[in-house]
Amino acid sequence: MKDLTVNRNTDSSVSLNSASDSFGLANLESFGGVESLNMIEETSPELTISDNNNLRQKEALIFSSVSDGILVLDIDGNHTIVNQAAADMLGYTIEEMVGKHSHKMWHHTHPDGTSFHESECPIYKTIKKNSTSHRNECMFWRKDGSSFIVDYSSNPLVKNGEVNGVVVVFRDISELKEAQKELKIQQDIVLAQSRQAAMGEMVAMIAHQWRQPLTIVSMAVNNLKIDMDLGTEITNETIDEMSDTIFEQVNHLSNTIDDFSDFLKPDKKKESVNICDVMERAIRMTGSGLKNNNIHVDIKMNCKSNIKAYPGELLQVFLNIINNSKDAIKHSQVKEPRIAIDVNEIDGLVIASICDNGGGIAYPTLKLLGQPYVSTRNKNGTGLGIYMSKTIIEKHLGGTLSWKNIGEGACFTVALQL
Ligand SMILES: Nc1ncnc2c1ncn2[C@@H]1O[C@H](COP(=O)(O)OP(=O)(O)O)[C@@H](O)[C@H]1O
Ligand SMILES: [Mg+2]
CATH class of the missing domain: 3.30.565.10 (Histidine kinase-like ATPase, C-terminal domain)
Structure with a gap:
């Protein structure tokens, strides 16, 4: 199993706004992964460091084991967290994706080949309008230029009442469509x-x-x-x-x-x-x-x-x-x-x-x-x-x-x- 790659600041009061998504993943808070652990550290002084480490490992394990792709983006649309399934489906390594702009990497083109501007993108709107979006049968693009059909949801990450990023959860449905x-x-x-x-x-x-x-x-x-x-x-x-x-x-x-x-x-x-x-x-x-x-x-x-x-x-x-x-x-x-x-x-x-x-x-x-x-x-x-x-x-x-x-x-x- 690959290590979870995380790029975030250490501010602790981050929470996820939406509890459910179209893929049946129980609670997006658990996919806040390392973010949510900081809350526990602050609010639960009775937990020992070893408890926290255990929990952190479990969350990292879940995050990297799920077969749905999970991407956390900052407000500029750059990847901050990428799970292994997302990287595999998009044909990159996690390291190649973190810090790079999401829309330009895998969401740049409509199925008919015309350019898909970021301002029209529901994920961009999630950041701008603090709204959750569920989309079916959309196209994501791989590193090698090929594409695949996905269902995805994007959920705002809210910190101190302000949108601080977005979590995108997606599933490749190409085989199902075939x-x-x-x-x-x-x-x-x-x-x-x-x-x-x-x-x-x-x-x-x-x-x-x-x-x-x-x-x-x-x-x-x-x-x-x-x-x-x-x-x-x-x-x-x-x-x-x-x-x-x-x-x-x-x-x-x-x-x-x-x-x-x-x-x-x-x-x-x-x-x-x-x-x-x-x-x-x-x-x-x-x-x-x-x-x-x-x-x-x-x-x-x-x-x-x-x-x-x-x-x-x-x-x-x-x-x-x-x-x-x-x-x-x-x-x-x-x-x-x-x-x-x-x-x-x-x-x-x-x-x-x-x-x-x-x-x-x-x-x-x-x-x-x-x-x-x-x-x-x-x-x-x-x-x-x-x-x-x-x-x-x-x-x-x-x-x-x-x-x-x-x-x-x-x-x-x-x-x-x-
Ligand atoms: N009224 C009926 N009484 C007895 N058996 C029937 C009756 N209607 C249909 N069946 C049975 O259902 C089968 C399928 O019917 P159907 O789909 O019309 O195909 P087909 O008439 O070409 O065999 C028939 O072969 C017969 O065994
Ligand atoms: Mg007949």
Whole structure:
């Protein structure tokens, strides 16, 4: 361990003004180190010299052992005390720093490369205005010209009511920032994959929705052709009937396009949304898939108020949950398949629940659900649906998405503030 380097006068009545800092260091008085010992010498005559020496050594040990950088500056901004961590982080020796001007050494330049004048510096203001300052994500510069990101606090050193210097405590957060950046990149990748997976499910739903109307249209045209081939008389009535049928089915196809294309549009800003309308649309879009599997849907909806939300994202959540219920029901081959959908307003919340009788969520999945890539559907599943739904409800809309097994199946509940 290196020696503590101290450059100070021997005046004893020095105290530190601020008790706490953003780094959780308990009390800055202890970092006044040798300064505070003089107070004890004067005010505690009963302490022996050996007691004082012990205390002095302990304080010096603490000061040089902490991993945060600690700098004591005089009113001109020159270093008077430098701990080992500060010198290491800034790439100097303690001896190189003591007596030198702080701002010129490690605080001279803004992150964009422009000059940072001392008069704008919060540390300088601490001296001039006797005010404590806490700053996050600032840049300090090393001896070799490289820089690093810090959180720091500067606290005035007050002597006889006058600011006599400043204590700067800082922590290098570069690694933390890098880790946060990496995490954000990973999250963006998962979100992009989730969106792609949602599109895939959407295409499957469109195929389901379109199959029936297309069959009706093709049958109508086919019947017409058979009549023509057989030389059967085609009355005006038949043509009327046929064109009505075709028109109705084409309308239906066109409506489904509207539903799906709305979903595919990225939501740029929140809109006033009626949750019951979004749920109705989700039921309509999954309708043919549910019908094909003979799933009975019980719907109870009561929405008096609208909420601010991204309608496309909300629709994606409901589609996900309903499709999962359909898959669970298909898989379990339950005799009387049912999905109960309930939307209600309770105590300032709008609560939408989707419950099924598809056998419930299997044990390890129940614990892991909400994390990405959790799926029991082998090649058919991406395991991103519930993760994405949770992200949308909780991160984008400030609500909650929860799930549990009840009765013969699973129940998913979305709660959003009205
Ligand atoms: N209603 C449900 N009943 C039973 N299990 C479910 C239900 N909803 C979700 N799960 C389980 O959660 C897993 C993850 O669902 P999800 O995130 O939508 O991904 P995926 O559908 O691609 O598997 C599913 O594979 C399934 O095991
Ligand atoms: Mg799913």
